[in-house]
Structures are given as C-alpha cells and as structure tokens.
Amino acid sequence: MTQQARAWLTGARSVCVLTGAGISAESGVPTFRGAGGLWREYRAEDLATPAAFRRDPKLVWEWYDWRRGLVRAARPNAGHEALAEFERRRPEGFTLVTQNVDGLHERAGSLRVHRLHGSLWIVRCTGCGNESWDERVPLPGLPPRCDACGGMLRPGVVWFGEVLPEDALDAAVAAASVCEVMVVAGTSAVVYPAAALVPLAKRAGARVIEVNVEETPASGLADVSLRGASGTVLPLILL
Ligand code: OAD
Numbered sequence: 001m002t003q004q005a006r007a008w009l010t011g012a013r014s015v016c017v018l019t020g021a022g023i024s025a026e027s028g029v030p031t032f033r034g035a036g037g038l039w040r041e042y043r044a045e046d047l048a049t050p051a052a053f054r055r056d057p058k059l060v061w062e063w064y065d066w067r068r069g070l071v072r073a074a075r076p077n078a079g080h081e082a083l084a085e086f087e088r089r090r091p092e093g094f095t096l097v098t099q100n101v102d103g104l105h106e107r108a109g110s111l112r113v114h115r116l117h118g119s120l121w122i123v124r125c126t127g128c129g130n131e132s133w134d135e136r137v138p139l140p141g142l143p144p145r146c147d148a149c150g151g152m153l154r155p156g157v158v159w160f161g162e163v164l165p166e167d168a169l170d171a172a173v174a175a176a177s178v179c180e181v182m183v184v185a186g187t188s189a190v191v192y193p194a195a196a197l198v199p200l201a202k203r204a205g206a207r208v209i210e211v212n213v214e215e216t217p218a219s220g221l222a223d224v225s226l227r228g229a230s231g232t233v234l235p236l237i238l239l
Helices: 002-011 021-027 050-055 057-073 078-089 104-108 166-178 194-203 230-238
Strands: 015-019 094-098 113-115 118-125 131-133 153-157 181-185 207-212 224-227
Touching: 002 181, 002 207, 002 224, 002 230, 015 078, 015 166, 015 194, 021 078, 021 104, 021 230, 050 057, 057 118, 057 153, 078 094, 078 104, 078 230, 094 166, 113 166, 166 194, 181 194, 181 230, 194 207, 207 230
Parallel strands: 015 094, 015 181, 094 113, 181 207, 207 224
Antiparallel strands: 118 131, 118 153
C-alpha cells in the first residue's frame, strides 16, 4: 500500500496535503483528542471557544501559554521535514494546508503553509484589534495586555464557532477541488470546515491517502489508509 501511495504521489500533477495535530505528536506536542488530549481536566472544546475566554480568560491563556512553551521546546520531526522536502522538489502543484497552530511546518522549512486555524504566536487585541507576533514564553502576566491600548490580548487562533481566515480557506478549497491526490495526515477529521476538504477532494476525483495511527471518519473515503506514525510513513511515500 505504501508503494501504491508513492506511485500516485509521483505521478500526480497536483497534490494537496491536509495535516492535523497528529503530525506534531512525535515532536512531543499533545494532540487535542485521544490519549494525552486533556489538559488538567479540560477538553479542547471547553477551552477553545469565545465563551470560555469570556468566562475565564486567565484559564484559557494558561492553556495557550503551556502549549506555547511545549511547542517552543519541540522540534519538527521527520513528517514535517518530508513535507518541506517534497515542496522543495516540486514547488508547483503542491498545497500544504494545516489545522495546526504550532508553526512546526514552517520551522521544518515549508514555505507556503495555509493555516486554517491561525497561529499560537499571533496575539490580537480584543480592544483595538491590533495584531502582532509574540514569541515570549512564558508571557509576562496572564491575560497579556496590548502595548497600544492596554486592552486584553487573545490568542490569534480560530476558536469553535469562529470563521476561518478567508485567504487560507479559499486556497484550501481551491487546492482540494483540483488535486489529483490528497494526503490527510494526523487529523481526527472531525472538525469542520477543515474535515470537509476530504469529501470535497474525493468528489472531485482525487485519490485520498490517509496517514494516521487510528481509523477516523475520513478512513471510509480513503483509497489507501496507512496505519502508522506520520514521522515514519510520510518520508516513505513522499521522498
Ligand atoms: P486531533 O487531536 O483531533 O486528532 C489527532 C489525530 O492524530 C488523531 O486522529 C490521532 O489518531 C492522530 N495521531 C496521533 N499521533 C499520530 C502520529 N504520530 N502519526 C499520525 N497520526 C497520529 O487533532 P486535529 O484533527 O488536528 O482546532 O484537531 C482539529 C482541531 O481541533 C484542531 O486544529 C484544534 C482542535 O480543537 C482549534 O484549535 C480551532
């Protein structure tokens, strides 16, 4: 099955890859769901919402500050690196779409990453709307404050119920609609609209290759399901 996936990827004129938290698991960044998905006693769905932030901004920031610390200490793994190398070898006809906010694709050398859910390193003022890149770990004082107006800052990520950045979503939909092969790696494929990219590609005629340690709702759509860690499987099929 690995050989089949590899052959499809080699022959395809356009490839779209959708990644999720599982691709960073081998870098030591916990996924949201499944084993190790909890932070204290909270689930991601209880913290990553505008309502949770209104209720307890300090708690939500503590979670993000913790994740920022983990990610800062982490390094990209062989899965991220294989994707960066794939892009270097064939910059045309390749689109990388990620739900991850950790920036590990970029640190591995991926040049064009369409981030559907924002970034852990962006902070946005809830008062004046000012957005900036902030890599301080830990942040001095939680919740952090805006230098410009003193308003409360929020993480520059997309929360449940919020709209995705239009440019990233448009690029993702466009790529999914025309790709000959879609690789879906390390995502539970339960969070929309990202998960809808898989049936979209499938309907448009793409071959779908899933890389995951477990079965997911996307498995039923996959032409090939490769059960294994993305750090092992992606180099085998991409390089
Ligand atoms: P999840 O935590 O929901 O799913 C992680 C997936 O990775 C699971 O299907 C695991 O089986 C798989 N996995 C774990 N380790 C793996 C490995 N080494 N190799 C391959 N697969 C592995 O993460 P996402 O699908 O990314 O949204 O979650 C989607 C969104 O939900 C996130 O972007 C985040 C979250 O709430 C926001 O923050 C808006």
